[in-house]
Amino acid sequence: MRNQKPETRNQKILLSGNEAIAKGAIDAGCRFYAGYPITPQNEIIAYMAQHMPEAGGVFIQSESELAAINMVFGALASGARAMTSSSSPGISLMQEGISYIAAAELPAVIINIMRAGPGLGNIWPAQSDYFQAVKSGGHGDYHCLVFAPASVQEAYDLTVLSFELADKYRIPVIILGDGMLGQMMEPVTAEAAEKPQRPQKKIWAATGCKGRKPNVVKSFYLNMGELEQFNLKLQEKYQDIRHREQRYETFNTDDAEIILVAYGMMARLAKKAVESLREKGHKVGLLRPISLWPYPADILKEIISRQPSVRFLVVEMSYGQMLEDVQLTVNGRVKVDFLGRSGGGVPSEEEIINRVRRIAG
Amino acid sequence: MASIKINREKCKGCMLCISVCPKKQIKRDEALNKRGINPVIFLDSGCNGCTLCAVVCPDMAIEVYK
Amino acid sequence: MKKIFSRTESLCEADTHYCSGCGHGLVHRLVAEAIDELGIREATIGITPVGCAVVAYNYWNFDCVESPHGRCLAIATAIKRLQPQQIVFTYQGDGDLAAIGTAETVHAANRGENLTVIFINNAVYGMTGGQMAPTTLIGQKTATSPEGRNAKNDGLPLKISEMLAGLAGVYSIERVSTDSPKEIFKTKQAIKSAFKNQMENKGFSLVEILSACPTYLGLSPLESMDWIRNTMSKEFPLGKIK
Numbered sequence: 001m002r003n004q005k006p007e008t009r010n011q012k013i014l015l016s017g018n019e020a021i022a023k024g025a026i027d028a029g030c031r032f033y034a035g036y037p038i039t040p041q042n043e044i045i046a047y048m049a050q051h052m053p054e055a056g057g058v059f060i061q062s063e064s065e066l067a068a069i070n071m072v073f074g075a076l077a078s079g080a081r082a083m084t085s086s087s088s089p090g091i092s093l094m095q096e097g098i099s100y101i102a103a104a105e106l107p108a109v110i111i112n113i114m115r116a117g118p119g120l121g122n123i124w125p126a127q128s129d130y131f132q133a134v135k136s137g138g139h140g141d142y143h144c145l146v147f148a149p150a151s152v153q154e155a156y157d158l159t160v161l162s163f164e165l166a167d168k169y170r171i172p173v174i175i176l177g178d179g180m181l182g183q184m185m186e187p188v189t190a191e192a193a194e195k196p197q198r199p200q201k202k203i204w205a206a207t208g209c210k211g212r213k214p215n216v217v218k219s220f221y222l223n224m225g226e227l228e229q230f231n232l233k234l235q236e237k238y239q240d241i242r243h244r245e246q247r248y249e250t251f252n253t254d255d256a257e258i259i260l261v262a263y264g265m266m267a268r269l270a271k272k273a274v275e276s277l278r279e280k281g282h283k284v285g286l287l288r289p290i291s292l293w294p295y296p297a298d299i300l301k302e303i304i305s306r307q308p309s310v311r312f313l314v315v316e317m318s319y320g321q322m323l324e325d326v327q328l329t330v331n332g333r334v335k336v337d338f339l340g341r342s343g344g345g346v347p348s349e350e351e352i353i354n355r356v357r358r359i360a361g
Numbered sequence: 362m363a364s365i366k367i368n369r370e371k372c373k374g375c376m377l378c379i380s381v382c383p384k385k386q387i388k389r390d391e392a393l394n395k396r397g398i399n400p401v402i403f404l405d406s407g408c409n410g411c412t413l414c415a416v417v418c419p420d421m422a423i424e425v426y427k
Numbered sequence: 428m429k430k431i432f433s434r435t436e437s438l439c440e441a442d443t444h445y446c447s448g449c450g451h452g453l454v455h456r457l458v459a460e461a462i463d464e465l466g467i468r469e470a471t472i473g474i475t476p477v478g479c480a481v482v483a484y485n486y487w488n489f490d491c492v493e494s495p496h497g498r499c500l501a502i503a504t505a506i507k508r509l510q511p512q513q514i515v516f517t518y519q520g521d522g523d524l525a526a527i528g529t530a531e532t533v534h535a536a537n538r539g540e541n542l543t544v545i546f547i548n549n550a551v552y553g554m555t556g557g558q559m560a561p562t563t564l565i566g567q568k569t570a571t572s573p574e575g576r577n578a579k580n581d582g583l584p585l586k587i588s589e590m591l592a593g594l595a596g597v598y599s600i601e602r603v604s605t606d607s608p609k610e611i612f613k614t615k616q617a618i619k620s621a622f623k624n625q626m627e628n629k630g631f632s633l634v635e636i637l638s639a640c641p642t643y644l645g646l647s648p649l650e651s652m653d654w655i656r657n658t659m660s661k662e663f664p665l666g667k668i669k
Contacts, residue, residue, distance in 0.1 A: 070498035070502055073505070074474075074501065075506070222482070376648065377652070417611060419456075420442070426428040
């Protein structure tokens with residue numbers, strides 16, 4: 001482990017995506033981490049092992065990802081800011097726990113540094129856990145906020161934001177990175193380290209009923225109609241979040257005839273392709289979703305109404321998962337094409353450029 | 362002298378208290394309770410306040426006075 | 428005359444949903460009495476399992492957290508680590524602790540978490556309709572061992588307490604029973620000392636309580652008591668294990 005120089009005001013420090021996420025969590029006031037080793041996110045658990053105790057928090061390497069997510073459940077039930085991280089197979093083990101966390105309305109932050117699958121797959125980057133994160137891989141009608149950083153700085157910033165929004169809405173937040181983002185290093189300005197985070201006290205937490213009626217953190221509603229009422233309340237929360245928390249970035253979309261839609265590291269490659277194509281006179285742009293749930297449907301609809309002849313090219317490190325959300329939003333009004341590779345394959349800039357040329361005809 | 366108070370609506374008729382009472386002061390009540398089962402009833406003729414009935418009662422249906 | 432036996436503060440007035448003669452109701456009271464005698468109600472956090480006792484928080488008058496099946500000790504670990512001055516205990520059935528939750532149990536014990544574990548061993552799965560549990564006896568008929576549990580197909584009754592006793596991190600393990608007032612007094616003392624161990628930072632303390640499930644033993648409450656005394660405790664001997 002490199003030992004870090006002491007941080008000074010607004011100084012840029014060189015961090016890997018994994019380390020930036022771990023540091024962002026601690027800077028955001030996360031004081032509980034439980035995790036289990038799995039490549040390509042091992043730097044997160046290693047960082048937490050070293051720095052969480054220094055920050056006065058609790059670090060536990062658990063016996064499995066199953067135990068890790070449930071330890072996070074316990075930490076959240078205590079009112080602490082808490083996080084776990086893993087990679088695809090480990091996140092699959094956590095799905096039951098995430099459903100319980102959503103149902104108990106606990107503010108979890110869960111990091112998935114995706115690797116190629118299915119099964120043991122390998123440790124190459126991929127985006128093939130999109131459905132699991134966005135459509136919710138556990139049982140029941142619930143959602144997690146899902147963010148996709150496309151740089152190490154953004155990974156840091158979105159981790160800090162995740163803790164704020166998790167508390168604000170009492171909802172689990174998932175950060176979808178991938179092996180590339182986790183391992184690559186970029187300079188980071190750690191603003192949250194300068195602003196001491198004082199997460200507000202959770203009056204609903206299980207801390208001992210001194211001076212109040214007992215609190216119960218649970219998700220079991222057996223009486224007739226009780227669970228349905230609770231679900232309606234959850235759906236209201238999700239509708240509210242859909243309105244307020246759509247995040248995206250656009251690049252050269254105003255006059256674009258073909259707009260690439262890509263997130264995370266894939267968006268970086270797509271942006272390079274857009275720049276090259278623009279130099280050759282092609283009217284091409286990029287829409288980069290930053291929140292994958294809620295999906296940025298509003299901007300998509302806006303673009304379509306402004307440029308009815310626009311076409312979309314969805315580019316993913318999967319065989320078409322975010323593609324379906326674009327198709328759902330576009331609803332057939334304009335053409336949607338797809339370019340995707342998975343299993344560790346990464347669509348190259350050249351492949352994107354060739355596909356755009358073919359579409360442009 | 363001592364005595365017990367049986368909450369006959371809370372009683373689920375498990376009869377464990379009858380089996381442990383050293384003075385045979387509890388017996389099955391022929392009248393049903395709201396659950397539609399036969400609870401137990403206190404005979405009040407020689408209870409020594411030993412609390413064994415209350416100790417074995419799974420439903421906190423017995424209070425003991427001495 | 429003075430009232431010398433009544434409900435203590437940590438036990439709620441509400442009727443329980445448990446079957447007639449079920450051990451859960453009894454042990455809920457013993458836990459509540461122990462907590463009140465130790466004066467720790469306002470500092471206690473209970474973790475309830477998936478099983479018949481899932482809604483134990485309806486009958487206790489202190490903070491509780493409801494756990495997914497088998498995960499009580501992972502949840503309790505985090506709560507205790509974050510709130511070391513509070514008293515954290517899990518209340519688990521044989522399926523929760525010794526089947527699906529075995530890994531969480533073994534590793535919380537091995538880490539020597541300063542926790543109190545109330546382990547109800549009634550040799551069946553009650554909530555789901557009387558299936559075989561890890562502690563079902565050989566020959567015992569259940570919904571999933573209709574011809575009686577047989578070792579070749581279903582393995583032998585799991586001695587989780589003896590297994591855990593071998594772990595250095597474990598401070599105390601005791602097996603007690605609810606088959607008679609005498610045993611119930613011992614159960615009460617065992618529960619109380621398991622809480623006291625935690626208050627004195629002694630480490631992982633588990634109390635295994637042989638308890639009746641008349642409905643799925645197919646016996647009356649009284650016959651269930653005899654069955655525990657004469658049959659079950661032969662397989663699961665009572666006493667201090669560590």
